[in-house]
Amino acid sequence: xxxxxxxxxxxxxxxxxPARVQDFLEQLSPTETARAISRISASDQGKLFxxxxxxxxxxxxxDVSETQAADLIEEMPxxxxxxxxxELQSDLxxxxxxxxDEEDAEAILTRMDPEEAQEARQFLEYAPDTAGGIMVxxxxxxxxxxxxxxxxxxxxxxxxxYADYHVQYIYVTDTRQRLAGVLRMHDLLFPxxxxxxxxxxxxxxxxxxxxxxLEELSDFFEQHKLFGVPVVDAKGRLAGxxxxxxVEEATxxxxxxxxxxxxxxxxxxxxxxxxxxxxxxxxxxxxxINIVLNIVAASxxxxxxxxxxxxxxxxxxLPMISDMSGCSGNQAVAVSMRELTLGLVRPNEVLRVxxxxxxxxxxxxxxxxxxxxxxxxxxxxxPYLGLVVGGALAAxxxxxxxxxxxxxLVLKRFKMDPALVSGPILTTVTDMCGFFFVxxxxxxxxxxxx
Amino acid sequence: xxxxxxxxxxxxxxxxxPARVQDFLEQLSPTETARAISRISASDQGKLFxxxxxxxxxxxxxDVSETQAADLIEEMPxxxxxxxxxELQSDLxxxxxxxxDEEDAEAILTRMDPEEAQEARQFLEYAPDTAGGIMVxxxxxxxxxxxxxxxxxxxxxxxxxYADYHVQYIYVTDTRQRLAGVLRMHDLLFPxxxxxxxxxxxxxxxxxxxxxxLEELSDFFEQHKLFGVPVVDAKGRLAGxxxxxxVEEATxxxxxxxxxxxxxxxxxxxxxxxxxxxxxxxxxxxxxINIVLNIVAASxxxxxxxxxxxxxxxxxxLPMISDMSGCSGNQAVAVSMRELTLGLVRPNEVLRVxxxxxxxxxxxxxxxxxxxxxxxxxxxxxPYLGLVVGGALAAxxxxxxxxxxxxxLVLKRFKMDPALVSGPILTTVTDMCGFFFVxxxxxxxxxxxx
Numbered sequence: 056x057x058x059x060x061x062x063x064x065x066x067x068x069x070x071x072x073p074a075r076v077q078d079f080l081e082q083l084s085p086t087e088t089a090r091a092i093s094r095i096s097a098s099d100q101g102k103l104f105x106x107x108x109x110x111x112x113x114x115x116x117x118d119v120s121e122t123q124a125a126d127l128i129e130e131m132p133x134x135x136x137x138x139x140x141x142e143l144q145s146d147l148x149x150x151x152x153x154x155x156d157e158e159d160a161e162a163i164l165t166r167m168d169p170e171e172a173q174e175a176r177q178f179l180e181y182a183p184d185t186a187g188g189i190m191v192x193x194x195x196x197x198x199x200x201x202x203x204x205x206x207x208x209x210x211x212x213x214x215x216x217y218a219d220y221h222v223q224y225i226y227v228t229d230t231r232q233r234l235a236g237v238l239r240m241h242d243l244l245f246p247x248x249x250x251x252x253x254x255x256x257x258x259x260x261x262x263x264x265x266x267x268x269l270e271e272l273s274d275f276f277e278q279h280k281l282f283g284v285p286v287v288d289a290k291g292r293l294a295g296x297x298x299x300x301x302v303e304e305a306t307x308x309x310x311x312x313x314x315x316x317x318x319x320x321x322x323x324x325x326x327x328x329x330x331x332x333x334x335x336x337x338x339x340x341x342x343x344i345n346i347v348l349n350i351v352a353a354s355x356x357x358x359x360x361x362x363x364x365x366x367x368x369x370x371x372x373l374p375m376i377s378d379m380s381g382c383s384g385n386q387a388v389a390v391s392m393r394e395l396t397l398g399l400v401r402p403n404e405v406l407r408v409x410x411x412x413x414x415x416x417x418x419x420x421x422x423x424x425x426x427x428x429x430x431x432x433x434x435x436x437x438p439y440l441g442l443v444v445g446g447a448l449a450a451x452x453x454x455x456x457x458x459x460x461x462x463x464l465v466l467k468r469f470k471m472d473p474a475l476v477s478g479p480i481l482t483t484v485t486d487m488c489g490f491f492f493v494x495x496x497x498x499x500x501x502x503x504x505x
Numbered sequence: 506x507x508x509x510x511x512x513x514x515x516x517x518x519x520x521x522x523p524a525r526v527q528d529f530l531e532q533l534s535p536t537e538t539a540r541a542i543s544r545i546s547a548s549d550q551g552k553l554f555x556x557x558x559x560x561x562x563x564x565x566x567x568d569v570s571e572t573q574a575a576d577l578i579e580e581m582p583x584x585x586x587x588x589x590x591x592e593l594q595s596d597l598x599x600x601x602x603x604x605x606d607e608e609d610a611e612a613i614l615t616r617m618d619p620e621e622a623q624e625a626r627q628f629l630e631y632a633p634d635t636a637g638g639i640m641v642x643x644x645x646x647x648x649x650x651x652x653x654x655x656x657x658x659x660x661x662x663x664x665x666x667y668a669d670y671h672v673q674y675i676y677v678t679d680t681r682q683r684l685a686g687v688l689r690m691h692d693l694l695f696p697x698x699x700x701x702x703x704x705x706x707x708x709x710x711x712x713x714x715x716x717x718x719l720e721e722l723s724d725f726f727e728q729h730k731l732f733g734v735p736v737v738d739a740k741g742r743l744a745g746x747x748x749x750x751x752v753e754e755a756t757x758x759x760x761x762x763x764x765x766x767x768x769x770x771x772x773x774x775x776x777x778x779x780x781x782x783x784x785x786x787x788x789x790x791x792x793x794i795n796i797v798l799n800i801v802a803a804s805x806x807x808x809x810x811x812x813x814x815x816x817x818x819x820x821x822x823l824p825m826i827s828d829m830s831g832c833s834g835n836q837a838v839a840v841s842m843r844e845l846t847l848g849l850v851r852p853n854e855v856l857r858v859x860x861x862x863x864x865x866x867x868x869x870x871x872x873x874x875x876x877x878x879x880x881x882x883x884x885x886x887x888p889y890l891g892l893v894v895g896g897a898l899a900a901x902x903x904x905x906x907x908x909x910x911x912x913x914l915v916l917k918r919f920k921m922d923p924a925l926v927s928g929p930i931l932t933t934v935t936d937m938c939g940f941f942f943v944x945x946x947x948x949x950x951x952x953x954x955x
Contacts, residue, residue, distance in 0.1 A: 085727040086720055086848035093849055118727060120847060210691065221730055223673060240690045241660065270536055276750075277535040277568060280669055282732065300726075303753030310760035311843070317764065318839030319832055325840050326849060327861040335868045338836050342869065345832050346876055349825040356821045357884075363820050370813050370820035371806045374936065375799045377824045378831075382769055382795050386788050389768030390775050393761070397570060398536035399543055399776060411777040418785045419792065426796055434807075486824065 060087060061094035068099045073106040080111075085118035092119055093328040097130065104131060104139075113142035116151075122324040125154035133159070137166035140175075145192040146301065149178035154323075186272060186286045187265035189305045190295030193219070194285075196226045197252055199235050204248030221298050223282045227256045233291040236260055262287050265294055269309070270398055272302045313392065316474030319345075348479055352377075352486035359494035366504045368435055369497055372444045375427065376493055379448060380455040380485040383419060387412050387459030388477045395463055395473070402468040408460045416456030424449030439503040447492035455485040510537060511544035518549045523556040530561075535568035542569055543778040547580065554581060554589070563592035566601075572774040575604035583609070587616035590625075595642040596751065599628035604773075636722060636736045637715035639755045640745030643669070644735075646676045647702055649685050654698030671748050673732045677706045683741040686710055712737050715744055719759070720848055722752045763842065766924030769795075798929055802827075802936035809944035816954045818885055819947055822894045825877065826943055829898060830905040830935040833869060837862050837909030838927045845913055845923070852918040858910045866906030874899030889953040897942035905935040 060083060067076045080088060092100065092115065104112050104127065116124045116139060128136045128151060140148050140163060152160045152175060160179075164172045174192060181187025195217065197206055206225065210217065225243070227236040236256030246255045262285045263275060275284060276299045283296045315324065319341045325334055356363065356373065363369055391408065394400040400408060428445015432438050459481055463473035497504055510533060517526045530538060542550065542565065554562050554577065566574045566589060578586045578601060590598050590613060602610045602625060610629075614622045624642060631637025645667065647656055656675065660667065675693070677686040686706030696705045712735045713725060725734055726749045733746045765774065769791045775784055806813065806823065813819055841858065844850040850858060878895015882888050909931055913923035947954055 084721075084724040086724050089847065090849050207694070219730055221732075223732065241693075243691075244657070244694060271534075274534040274536050280671055282671075282673065298750075300748075300750040300753050303750050303757055307753055307757035307760055310757055310764060314760060314764040314767065315839050315843065317768065319836045320839050320843075324843065327840065327844065327858065328849075331861075331864055331868070335865050335872075338833070338865070339869055339872055341836070342829065342832055342873060343876070346825070346829055346873060349828055350877075350880060353821045353825050356824070360817055360821075364814060364817040367810055367814040367817075367820075370817075370823065371803050371810075373820065374806070374824045374827045374940075375796070375803050377828065378799055378932065378936070379792065379796055381828075382792055383788070386769045386791075389765055389770050390777065393765065393770075393774065394777065397539065399540050399778075408777065411781075414781055415785050415788070418781070419789055422785075422789055423792060423796060426793070427800075430800060482828065486828070490824075 059094075061091040064091050064103075065095050065099050068095070068102050068106070071102075071106070076103065076106055077111055080115065088115060088118040089120065089123065092127070093123060093326060100127060101130060104135065109135075109138035110142050112139045116143065117147065120324065120326075121150055121154055123326060123328075124151055126329070128163075129155060129159055133162040133166050136163045141167055141171050145174060145178055145295070146189055148175045149181070149188070150183070152179055153183065181265060184269050184305060184309065185265065186263045186267040186284075186297050187294065189272075189301040190265075190286045190297045191221065191301070192295045193221070194226060194283075194293075194296045195220065195224070196228060196293060199227045199229055199251070199253035199256065201252050202248065203243055203246050203250045203252070203255065206252065207243060207248065221283070224285075224296075225252075226260075226285055226293055226296075227252045228293055231290075232293060234260060234262055234285055234287050234293045237285065260285060263297065265289075269302060269306055272297060273306065276302060309396075313474040316472060317388075317478055319478070321475060345479055345482075348483040349486070352483050352490065355487050355490040356494065359490075359498060362494050362498045362501060365501060366440070366497055368431075368440060369443075369493060371434075372427070372431060373490060373493060376444070376448050376451060376489040377486045379423060379427070380451045380489050381482050383416070383423075383452045384455035384459030384481045384485055385478070387416075387456045388463055388473070388481060391460050391463040392473055392477075395467060400464070402464045405461055405464055408464060409457055412456050412460030413453065416453040419456065420449035420452030423452055437504065439500055443493060443496040443500070443504070447489065447496055450492050451485060451489040454488050455481070458484060509544075511541040514541050514553075515545050515549050518545070518552050518556070521552075521556070526553065526556055527561055530565065538565060538568040539570065539573065542577075543573060543776060550577060551580060554585065559585075559588035560592050562589045566593065567597065570774065570776075571600055571604055573776060573778075574601055576779070578613075579605060579609055583612040583616050586613045591617055591621050595624060595628055595745070596639055598625045599631070599638070600633070602629055603633065631715060634719050634755060634759065635715065636713045636717040636734075636747050637744065639722075639751040640715075640736045640747045641671065641751070642745045643671070644676060644733075644743075644746045645670065645674070646678060646743060649677045649679055649701070649703035649706065651702050652698065653693055653696050653700045653702070653705065656702065657693060657698065671733070674735075674746075675702075676710075676735055676743055676746075677702045678743055681740075682743060684710060684712055684735055684737050684743045687735065710735060713747065715739075719752065719756055722747060723756065726752060759846075763924040766922065767838075767928055769928070771925060795929055795932075798933040799936070802933050802940065805937050805940040806944065809940075809948060812944050812948045812951060815951060816890070816947055818881070818890060819893075819943060821884075822877070822881060823940060823943060826894070826898050826901060826939040827936045829873060829877070830901045830939050831932050833866070833873075833902045834905035834909035834931045834935055835928070837866075837906045838913055838923070838931060841910050841913040842923055842927075845917060850914070852914045855911055855914055858914060859907055862906050862910030863903065866903040869906065870899035870902030873902055887954065889950055893943060893946045893950070893954065897939065897946055900942050901935060901939040904938050905931070908934060 067079055225238040229235045236258050237260035238256050242255060261279060265286055265288050283298045285293055286295045286297055288294045321341050322337050424445040427448050428441040431444035432441030462477045462481060466473045466476050517529055673690060675688040679685045686708050687710035688706050692705060711729060715736055715738050733748045735743055736745045736747055738744045771791050772787050874895040877898050878891040881894035882891030912927045912931060916923045916926050
């Protein structure tokens with residue numbers, strides 16, 4: 056085997072040996088597969104998927120991240136994509152189709168088996184962070200007028216198919232597909248084979264609504280140690296099952312997108328295997344908003360140019376005040392976002408958060424102001440310079456920490472994404488205030504500074 | 506019921522009515538419980554836990570975040586804490602004891618049931634992000650010389666206890682407690698009751714080592730759709746079971762701590778219910794490192810003071826260049842950290858990442874440089890000012906993006922936490938370089954700028 060698995064993979068693809076390609080992929084772990092696929096050329100990727108059966112291709116698609124999977128699917132002929140998507144679990148089908156352009160998704164859906172396509176369309180309608188968005192439709196479901204014996208026979212007959220199911224309960228529905236009861240596997244062990252399900256099932260099954268959100272689902276699994284919960288639509292019909300690991304995974308995805316959003320990666324994940332101009336353009340779209348905001352903030356400095364030329368030492372402290380206030384504010388943003396996610400604070404508790412952050416901002420402002428003010432004093436031997444710089448940092452830390460704590464709550468209330476919007480607003484406002492404090496304080500006592 | 510559940514809770518606690526307190530807590534969801542507990546005073550918290558039975562207290566502890574739980578435990582008499590911790594699942598026991606000071610943990614351990622304490626000590630030794638750190642010891646385990654009938658009888662007899670177990674498989678061990686086989690629940694359905702487990706079990710069970718890391722565990726569950734995997738120690742003895750949702754949860758915790766670290770919240774989570782001085786001190790410890798780094802970076806400006814007083818307009822652009830480069834660099838940091846987490850890039854692939862980021866940095870640097878350079882030109886009508894500002898931003902974007910892409914890889918290689926360390930290093934270096942580029946370019950063509 057060569058040093059790099061993707062070189063080996065490329066080589067096997069070039070030689071057009073589907074069996075060896077398949078053998079090779081099988082011995083890679085999912086992480087290694089994802090890495091190897093991402094490193095081969097787009098034309099090799101195309102050839103590879105043309106070589107694999109839809110089921111084999113689906114295995115590969117499951118190993119790579121959703122963003123990568125969507126990119127791969129988009130490059131395929133719709134017929135081939137449809138065959139592969141049919142092999143995926145229902146929740147992944149919807150996730151992937153949701154990542155595609157509407158047109159591409161439609162082209163694939165029309166080529167899928169009509170029943171599967173209808174289900175996928177149904178799943179696509181649920182919001183991604185709800186029970187409907189993360190449930191699977193692969194579950195064991197029988198009518199209440201069936202017997203234990205019939206269920207056992209069916210389980211035996213379809214062992215292979217059911218072995219792939221993550222769901223461990225047996226759901227019982229009435230004639231209108233409404234959820235009527237549930238059975239655990241071991242409930243099948245003891246009753247006689249001729250018992251009707253309606254007689255042995257648990258008749259008031261726990262369930263969640265299709266529009267239940269992630270917090271509600273987390274709460275559910277904290278309260279009930281179950282392997283899954285049935286999801287019912289508005290009419291009480293069984294729509295799917297949510298597994299506890301799906302809730303954890305969706306919560307994790309949200310943390311990841313928060314982290315990426317705060318760092319200025321917007322519009323979905325970025326991988327270095329994406330085309331350069333796409334990556335560059337997406338990063339620039341965020342940067343160009345920032346540069347405009349920066350220009351707005353710096354205009355405060357332009358207003359006070361005369362003060363600045365009179366006391367050039369101030370120019371050294373402007374970037375420090377801007378940067379330090381940004382740091383203090385970001386800490387408060389992170390704490391608010393975390394408390395919002397955990398449900399420890401509600402978007403309307405503005406006053407409570409403000410009181411908590413303002414007192415902290417005052418203490419930290421004082422500490423940082425004394426430190427930087429001391430440095431400014433020592434630098435020029437002028438106590439008034441120390442006063443201006445230290446006072447400005449102290450005041451601006453108070454502003455930054457208060458604003459940082461409140462922004463996520465306010466943005467959430469106005470249905471905006473705190474991860475994306477908090478940073479730019481915070482930086483702009485604290486820069487403007489910081490520059491204003493330093494330069495207006497300096498202007499006020501200008502003679503003592505010169 | 507009053508407006509705020511925590512007021513109601515405080516009220517019931519003051520009235521010393523354990524039954525009503527318990528009833529009240531039971532109707533709250535875990536999120537509501539966490540919120541109510543965090544809002545009542547420390548003395549009420551103490552009274553509350555003194556009122557509840559250890560099992561009831563453990564239910565509350567399970568609802569709050571780990572940081573909060575550790576704070577609550579630390580305030581209790583060790584005897585009481587020990588009784589509550591005994592009621593928790595083994596992985597949560599270890600997580601909580603691990604959050605405490607060693608002394609506090611020891612005081613609790615010595616007061617626990619010796620067998621439970623020994624197990625907890627064992628669990629504490631496993632690193633948190635490994636199979637040993639996230640496994641549970643609550644599992645169904647029988648010897649291979651037992652019969653199906655004995656297992657069924659035991660399952661019936663201990664139904665209540667086992668109902669709390671998340672683990673759905675039956676593990677079979679040999680006389681030395683080494684893992685010998687596994688049975689699924691439905692494997693108990695068909696064989697005769699007198700069959701020995703050794704005859705009906707799957708003899709080559711899938712398993713992982715106690716030191717398997719999160720990536721390996723994620724890979725395992727991607728490859729094998731199972732409800733859990735047995736964990737064996739170096740001698741092949743069954744140590745516990747890892748559930749897929751535990752892997753997702755640990756991965757999510759890592760994303761959260763990355764996000765908090767990048768935002769400057771270090772040393773664990775912060776909640777606004779923590780004491781003000783503790784919160785302030787922890788945030789300051791990170792800020793004070795930053796202020797020192799800021800002073801170092803700004804010293805570059807001090808060196809070029811003469812240039813700055815000659816062309817005061819430059820002072821307006823210094824904070825912008827510092828901020829924009831920081832933004833560009835942070836985007837690259839986020840992409841690298843994400844690719845590292847997904848295993849798409851290895852810490853030694855420095856050259857590959859550099860090539861990818863340098864080309865992107867050149868393009869974005871050019872775009873941003875043209876934009877800001879244009880603004881500088883229009884501001885004073887001096888094309889040379891535009892050239893200096895635009896050129897400096899372009900050059901510094903290239904530096905920031907390259908450095909941002911590489912830092913996480915290099916830090917990871919030296920076993921440092923990229924989430925904590927990347928930001929401060931990146932900002933300091935890009936600030937210094939940015940200031941240097943603007944001011945040295947300006948110095949070089951100073952006559953044309955005046």
